Amino acid sequence: MSLIDIRPFKASDRDAVTAVILPIQQEEFGIPITAADQPDLAAIETFYQSGAGQFWVAAKDGHVVGTLGLKDIGNGQAALRKMFVSAEARGRQDGVAAKLLDALTAHARQAGIRQVLLGTTDKFLAAHRFYEKNGFDEISADDLPSSFPRMAVDSKFYSLTLAA
Numbered sequence: 563m564s565l566i567d568i569r570p571f572k573a574s575d576r577d578a579v580t581a582v583i584l585p586i587q588q589e590e591f592g593i594p595i596t597a598a599d600q601p602d603l604a605a606i607e608t609f610y611q612s613g614a615g616q617f618w619v620a621a622k623d624g625h626v627v628g629t630l631g632l633k634d635i636g637n638g639q640a641a642l643r644k645m646f647v648s649a650e651a652r653g654r655q656d657g658v659a660a661k662l663l664d665a666l667t668a669h670a671r672q673a674g675i676r677q678v679l680l681g682t683t684d685k686f687l688a689a690h691r692f693y694e695k696n697g698f699d700e701i702s703a704d705d706l707p708s709s710f711p712r713m714a715v716d717s718k719f720y721s722l723t724l725a726a
Contacts, residue, residue, distance in 0.1 A: 566627075566656050568665045571606050571617040578626035579603065579619060583646045590649070591685050593715060602631070602643070609633065614640060614673035618665050620647070620658045627651035630662040632670060632678070635709040640670060642680040643711070645689070663696055671724050678724065679706060681716030690718065698722045 571579065580597050587593045602609040610617035613634030620628030628647040632640050647658045670678055680698070682689055694700070698720035706712065706719060 565622075566658055566661055567621045568618055568661050569621070571611065571619055573607070575619050575626055576603075576606065579606070579629050582626055582629055582648050583644060586646050586648070591683070593683070593685075595715075606631070610643075614670070614675055616666075616669050617644070618662055620651070620662055622651055622656065622658070628658045628662055630666055632666050632675075633711060634675075635679075635707065635711065637707065637709070638674060638676040639707060639709070640675045640678050641711055642666065642678050645680075659692055660696075667722075667724060676724055678722040679710055680720050681706075681710070681712055682718050682720070683715050684717050693720050696722075
């Protein structure tokens with residue numbers, strides 16, 4: 563088993579982050595989206611790494627295999643975005659998704675975030691199971707705060723309440 567390193571994003575990771583995210587969106591799930599359609603990918607430092615937010619990468623053998631962003635949306639709330647794990651790094655063996663989520667929740671608690679919200683598509687069935695297994699509750703779009711950065715493809719929403 564290879565060691566998985568979870569660490570904050572740095573500018574030199576930008577191309578590797580895009581190389582993880584785009585094939586999953588385009589090839590696995592058939593979503594016709596490009597990097598240009600996702601300006602947050604070009605501005606990770608200002609979009610995610612501000613306020614109580616952060617963006618993490620998971621590296622295996624020195625290569626980025628996973629991503630996860632936390633966008634501070636104010637009022638003790640944050641949006642979980644861009645959680646992607648490359649196909650070869652999925653599953654319990656390496657636990658990449660769980661390690662990324664652990665980093666996010668530890669950071670969020672320390673930063674005073676009380677609620678983490680996320681939007682996803684109906685297509686990401688394994689993601690739905692993962693979020694539900696990890697304490698997220700499905701909520702209605704009507705329950706989202708106005709500050710939530712909703713994506714056009716989002717059709718299913720979740721909330722995780724964090725204890726202080």
